[in-house]
Amino acid sequence: MTHSALYLNPSEAARRLGVSAKTLRLYEQRGLLMPLRTSAGWRTYGPTEISRAKEILALRGLGLSLMAVERVLHGDVKCLEQVLAQQQAALEQGIGDTVAAVERIRLLRQSIAAGHIPSLCELAGLSKPVRDACLSLELPWPWDGERFELLDIRPITYIVGPLGSGKTRLAREIAAALPNAVFLGLDRLAEDGSPAHTRLDGDPGLKANVESALTWLVEEGGSPSEALTALLAWTEANEPACLVVDMVEQELDRATQEALISYLRLRCSPHRPLFLMTRSSSILDLEAVGSNEAILFCPANHGVPTVVQPYPGAPGYESLSTCLATPEVRARSHGVIAFRPTA
Template sequence: MSQFLNASDAARRLGISTKALRLYEERGLLAPIRSNAGWRAYRPEDLERASEIVALRALGFSLAQVARILKGDASGLEPALAAHQASLEGRLRELVEAIDGVRALRGDLAHGGAPTTSDLARMLVLKPGLHVAFALPWPWGGETFELRDIRPLTYITGPLGSGKTRLAMRIAEQIGGVFLALDRAADPSLQLKIEATVGLLVQDGATDTAALRALLCALEASQPVVVDLIEQGLDRATQEALIAHLRRRTPGVPPLFVMTRSSSILDLDALGPDETVLFCPANHAPPFRVAPYPGAPGYEALASCLATPEVRARSEGVIAVRR
């Protein structure tokens, strides 16, 4: 059995969680053998298959798309690859701009000029992004909250009563965005515009519902959008198809903030470089960014407040009351 790995060792080698491995098995993507004691054992071919799944997930594919690709079905590959190419080209443009800036500074040095401290500091950031700073509302004590280099996709999460809704509303106000509350409805004037997207999501396993259409219509806004509990009214397959679609949005679109407590929306093993997680602690300490790596500050608390859509459905409608 020396060539086999247990779940912990296999997950560590792949750079994912054991939870992700169990999810792949649940979806029929992996089939590890069992030891005499009933423990999962991963063979070299299981690890190879799992690494392919991890790579496809990193490209933004949902688990439904991964299953089709592994079976040889290439349908749906084109829009996903096109979006990934656009993202890479956007990063390439940023790198070219940064290289041009460094070249200009070196040219100044060659001619006796000295760059300022601010010139050098700008070299540390490829492309300074949108940022906000404001005093936190209740239930915080007015502490200053600052969010720099806002990414295309930001998740806001935390336990019940942690203040994440108020934080989301204040962010929307500060960046001149739209706050999409839970009582949302599709804009009839945008129905034709979202038909193609609805078709792609349904192909990826989503269910065509009023809740899904209301979300897609709201995302057509020309300004940033902050969504309250994006998973509201969506089943697991729809959530997975939706978040895979949002990860493939065209570079340059307004930033999107989504509140969530669903592990299908906020999959910690699938986060990419263009995504940020903001966590609101239960003790009302100021919200902070959490890196999606076990052992990072706040990671365990973050993971503990996320649940599958089935578990979330049991607590839907629960409201935390603070006297």
């Protein structure tokens, strides 16, 4: 291997690490990763920089904020206790799920030995992973009863579309169709978020979870606000089993939006999927969409919503990308809603 092959430009380094070049730039801005410079001034990443980037990504994978990552890289490991406890709890939950599945199989085998023929539902329930949960429903106006199916519910699903495309109605239908799901509308912001404070005051455990999440988000560069607390009062709760959020970015600035989606990506679980309505490119960065995420696009012509892949050239990608804008641009249309005639 030549000497030059050991040094990668930002795009090559990002591809090697499985992240976006934007992520590497963020790490640089926070002082966590300092690329070398060529004689022409271009950024380049050698073996040492790639190794440091892998360390950062490993710590991020544990759920550490960027500020906490910085502390660990400087030798302060006290902040690892909480995230390791969370990892342990998640693994123990997984063990519990596996033990329960083994017990169901054992009981089915006993039942078969006794002459009972199991139903197809019983058998399908053994082999079908949670992630493969599916959704099938008839869409109301403006789709007039067309069938909508989502065969693979990811931990995070974005719902995107232009004004008047029916995305809010779709979100409500999804929440109504999925078991133990809740639609979290913009009324969460009513009365300066007082419903959220009432919810937190009645649940000390949830309040502690929200305070911990706020600390993480502030360390990540976000700003505390009533709008953010109103969101966390639901995302940090043990229930519901599925949360569908109307305009997740509402009243959050750019830095907070970016911190929030980083947090949700780290915390997302197939056991508690999130559906996030958005038109913000800070929430839905098409370059950063991972394998645990999906995008539902509602076309302007009221065609059936479709899953769009997050890369140029994919069917629907161009229409999808035109629906997304920066928080600054989105703020100009704050409060604008589409006219909805009576069905």
